[in-house]
Amino acid sequence: MDLILELLNAGWKGLLDYLAAHVLLCLVPAFFIAGYLSGLMPKETVTRYLGPKTPKYISYPAAAIGGFLLAVCSCTILPLFAGIWKRGAGLGPAITFLFVGPAVNILAISYTGAAVGMDIAIARLVLAIAFGIVIGLIMAALFQEQQSTMANAALFEQKATLRPELWALFGLLIAVLIAGTLQIGLLKNTVFSVTVPVTLPGSVQQTLDALNLTLQGALLIALLVLIAPVAWRGMSNVLIGFNRWTWIALVLVAITLLLAAPTTSSGSLVVHFTGRFFAEAILLGALVYVVATKLERQELAHWLWETWRFVRQIFPLLIVGVFFAGMFREITPEEWVKQLAGRNTIWANLIGVTFGIFMYFPTLVEVPVARAFLDLGMHRGPLLAYLLADPELSLQSILVTGRILGRKKTITYVSLVALFSTTAGYLFGLALATF
Amino acid sequence: MLTIKVLGSGCPNCQKVEANARQALAMLQLPNGHQIIHVKDPLAISEYVLKTPGLVINEKVVSQGRIPDPSEIMTWLAEALSAQN
Numbered sequence: 001m002d003l004i005l006e007l008l009n010a011g012w013k014g015l016l017d018y019l020a021a022h023v024l025l026c027l028v029p030a031f032f033i034a035g036y037l038s039g040l041m042p043k044e045t046v047t048r049y050l051g052p053k054t055p056k057y058i059s060y061p062a063a064a065i066g067g068f069l070l071a072v073c074s075c076t077i078l079p080l081f082a083g084i085w086k087r088g089a090g091l092g093p094a095i096t097f098l099f100v101g102p103a104v105n106i107l108a109i110s111y112t113g114a115a116v117g118m119d120i121a122i123a124r125l126v127l128a129i130a131f132g133i134v135i136g137l138i139m140a141a142l143f144q145e146q147q148s149t150m151a152n153a154a155l156f157e158q159k160a161t162l163r164p165e166l167w168a169l170f171g172l173l174i175a176v177l178i179a180g181t182l183q184i185g186l187l188k189n190t191v192f193s194v195t196v197p198v199t200l201p202g203s204v205q206q207t208l209d210a211l212n213l214t215l216q217g218a219l220l221i222a223l224l225v226l227i228a229p230v231a232w233r234g235m236s237n238v239l240i241g242f243n244r245w246t247w248i249a250l251v252l253v254a255i256t257l258l259l260a261a262p263t264t265s266s267g268s269l270v271v272h273f274t275g276r277f278f279a280e281a282i283l284l285g286a287l288v289y290v291v292a293t294k295l296e297r298q299e300l301a302h303w304l305w306e307t308w309r310f311v312r313q314i315f316p317l318l319i320v321g322v323f324f325a326g327m328f329r330e331i332t333p334e335e336w337v338k339q340l341a342g343r344n345t346i347w348a349n350l351i352g353v354t355f356g357i358f359m360y361f362p363t364l365v366e367v368p369v370a371r372a373f374l375d376l377g378m379h380r381g382p383l384l385a386y387l388l389a390d391p392e393l394s395l396q397s398i399l400v401t402g403r404i405l406g407r408k409k410t411i412t413y414v415s416l417v418a419l420f421s422t423t424a425g426y427l428f429g430l431a432l433a434t435f
Numbered sequence: 436m437l438t439i440k441v442l443g444s445g446c447p448n449c450q451k452v453e454a455n456a457r458q459a460l461a462m463l464q465l466p467n468g469h470q471i472i473h474v475k476d477p478l479a480i481s482e483y484v485l486k487t488p489g490l491v492i493n494e495k496v497v498s499q500g501r502i503p504d505p506s507e508i509m510t511w512l513a514e515a516l517s518a519q520n
Contacts, residue, residue, distance in 0.1 A: 043486045043500055076487055078444055083481035155485060239502060302501065309447060404477055 007327045014326020015319065016212055018115060018368055021220060021260040025180030025276075026114035028257055030107045031314075033173045035307025037106065040299055041170075042160035043070055047080075050089045050097075051156030060136060063093035064129045067100025077101050082404055087152040092140030095413065098401070099132035102363075102391035107314070111367050112387065114181055116374060123384055123428050131388075131420045138416060143409060165294035172287050179279040180257070187279060190263075190272040198269070216264045216271075223256045235308035238301050246304070254284050314363050321365030329372040337376040344381035344429030349422040352382035356390035357398075357418070366390040381429020389421040437469045437515055442480045442489035442499075449473070449488040451502050456490065459508035465516075493519070 046069055049062035063084065070080065077098065085094035102108075104125050113121035162170075179187065200208075200215070208218055227249060234245030261277035264270065291300060341348040361369060370387050374380070393414060402410040439456055443449025453473055460469060474480055483491055486500030490508070497503075497511045 047485050076444075076446075078477040079442070079480040079487050080485055082477035083485045086478060087481055155481075239504065305502075313447070 007330060010330035011323040011326040013212065014322050014329065014368065014372075016217065017326075018322045018371075019221065019224070019319075021216065021263075022181070023111070023114045024220060024256060024260045025280075026110045026177065027107075028253060029173060029177040029180060030110040031311050032303075032307050033106045033170075033177060034310050035303055035305075036170060036173060037069055038076075038310070039302040039304075039306035040162075040166060041069060042162065043080075044158045044160035045162065046070060047088075047156055048159055050084050050093060051153050052088055052090070052151035053153055054089055054156075056092070059089040059093040060096055060133045063089070063096040063136065064100045064132050067097050067132065068104050068106075068129075070101075078400065078404065083155065088156050090140065091143060091145055091409075092136040094136075095139045096132040096136035099135055099392060099417065100128055102397075103128040103132075103388060107310070107364060108367070108391065110177060110181065111364055112370075115367050115371050116383075116387075117380075118183075119432075120370075120380060120384055120387065123424075124387055127384075127424045127428070128388060131424065135413070135416045135420060139409070139413060142412060165290065166299075169287070169290050169295065172283060172290060176257070176280065176283045176287070179276060179283055180261070187276040188274060190274055191278065193270050193272045196269040196271060200269070214264050215269065216259065216262075220256065220260060223252060223259065227252045227256070231308060231311070235304055238304045238308065242297075242301070250304075257284065317362040318364050318368075321361060322368045325365070325368040325372045328369070329375055332372075332376055334376050337373060337378050341373070341378045341382040344379045344426060344433065346422065346426055348379060348382040349385040349425040349429070350418075352378075352384075352386035352425060353389040353393075353418050353421045356386045356388075356421070357393045357414075358395065359390070360394040360396050361390065363391075379429055380432055381425045381427075383425070384428045385421045385425025388424055389417065392417050392421075437465075437512065437519075438493055439469065439471045439512075440483075440489075440491040441471065441473045442483055442491065443473070443487040444475055444477065444480075445473075446487070448502055452488040452490055452498075455503065455505045456508050458505040459512055462505060463509055463512055465512070 046062055046066040049058050050066065054062070066080075070076065081094050081098045084097055085091050088094075109121050109125050112124055196215075208215065211218075213221075230245050230252060231249040234243060234247070234249040237243075238246055257280050258277065261274065261280045263272045263274055295303075340351050356366075359369075366387060370383055373386070374383055398410060398414055401413070405413065439460075441449060441453045441456060443452065453471065456471060460471075480487060480489065483489055483496050484499040488502065489499040490497050490503060490511075492511055492515045495515070498507070503511075
């Protein structure tokens with residue numbers, strides 16, 4: 001019985017760590033950016049560089065950028081992959097696209113940055129793009145294919161331009177994400193502090209302390225719980241029309257960001273209004289202006305719908321995953337992890353990769369799992385190897401790609417990814433030790 | 436008879452397109468016998484479009500990469516019917 005309580009407690013602590021203010025400041029904008037990319041960014045901006053006649057030096061980088069911009073949702077990856085391979089630029093760029101997509105979408109990178117560390121997030125981004133291109137080139141060289149007879153240049157010829165207003169919107173969203181996550185003095189320093197002029201009843205304070213919560217944390221959790229049903233009513237039918245709940249949900253989201261930006265410490269009612277708070281407030285104001293005056297209703301609806309779809313698809317699994325990662329950290333003896341992957345060796349990196357292959361985690365859950373490993377003493381090298389391999393190579397994704405690619409190509413691809421992830425982790429670990 | 440193909444790997448958006456297509460058929464009060472096929476195979480999808488969800492009526496791509504609403508689909512269905520006759 002005690003054990004169960006202890007485990008629940010550990011899971012709860014995990015939840016608090018990952019739903020803390022600094023993570024919300026990154027995840028909330030990241031979800032809106034993902035929705036923007038999926039709902040408003042026309043895919044033609046990238047696919048026109050992936051046709052059968054595009055020269056290699058353009059198609060490979062375009063495939064990598066495409067992985068970043070287009071592949072937020074796994075259900076769009078496979079048709080695009082098949083299209084690029086059979087009817088467009090060929091096997092190489094298609095493989096690059098397949099590799100880059102799951103590893104470096106905006107959600108995965110910004111969440112990794114907030115929860116595990118910026119060094120790992122940037123390494124994940126750069127290495128995934130570089131290796132995606134290299135693995136694509138190797139696959140193309142190994143399986144020299146005639147230009148597919150099914151090639152269809154017309155499919156890739158459509159062009160699209162994004163209105164300047166939509167670029168401005170995109171820029172603002174990225175700015176909100178950066179203002180929420182960047183750790184520099186200008187954003188971190190306190191501009192002025194206010195003591196909240198209420199005293200909490202002793203019992204409330206005791207409950208908060210017992211749960212390890214600050215008042216800010218408790219309010220944030222309350223807001224999230226409140227947003228769930230409101231967004232459900234406001235967003236589920238947003239394509240048909242907006243209703244009162246749509247606007248209430250958006251206002252609550254804005255309040256969440258503004259409430260997460262100041263810093264407080266537990267047990268005190270002093271609120272430090274940081275530069276971050278004012279940056280977020282100004283940017284949100286600008287966002288409201290652009291959305292209200294420049295965006296068509298239909299565009300706003302598609303953007304909100306895609307954002308909501310990601311939240312509904314990913315967030316519940318993430319919460320469950322975070323809870324279990326917390327429990328996992330509690331019951332796993334540190335010595336095991338330290339012994340297996342505590343130092344940066346080829347062997348340790350290979351273990352990280354193997355774990356990534358055999359464990360299947362839903363999108364983003366690999367991040368709290370990685371954090372748990374880090375806390376248990378895993379070296380950052382093998383940790384990166386794990387983070388590179390996990391979204392690429394689950395048994396499930398291997399089976400799915402196997403059906404399209406055929407056995408021989410799949411085995412080659414999987415071996416290459418495993419090899420490169422191991423190498424990447426090892427080199428990253430070495431680099432960390434040197435600098 | 437119309438052949439309607441919904442292209443998509445079974446994600447929520449593709450299901451929404453299929454639902455909207457059924458609704459459009461119902462709203463037009465078309466007699467039965469029309470076929471709705473949900474194409475899930477990525478290679479087969481790429482014969483038509485790059486962006487899912489896609490909607491194909493009598494082998495003609497009418498929409499891709501977005502969710503058309505039932506009234507839009509109704510006009511396409513009507514066009515396809517009149518082209519047929």
